[in-house]
Amino acid sequence: MFNADTPAKCCSYCGGRDHDFEECPKRKADAEKEEAARVAKAARAEPGFTNEFHP
Numbered sequence: 001m002f003n004a005d006t007p008a009k010c011c012s013y014c015g016g017r018d019h020d021f022e023e024c025p026k027r028k029a030d031a032e033k034e035e036a037a038r039v040a041k042a043a044r045a046e047p048g049f050t051n052e053f054h055p
């Protein structure tokens, strides 16, 4: 049954119905995880990257 009082939210990230994509807690958690991994990788790769950059 369609309830007009309930906002039509459907998260395209995790499929949740209580929030939309922009508010997805799973997406935010994954984004933070990805950001942390990216920073860690960049910090780790920096010395090697400079060596690889100069032939």
Ligand SMILES: [Zn+2]
Pocket (backbone or CB within 6 Å): 011, 012, 013, 014, 015, 016, 019, 020, 021, 023, 024, 025, 026, 027
């Ligand atoms: Zn979600």
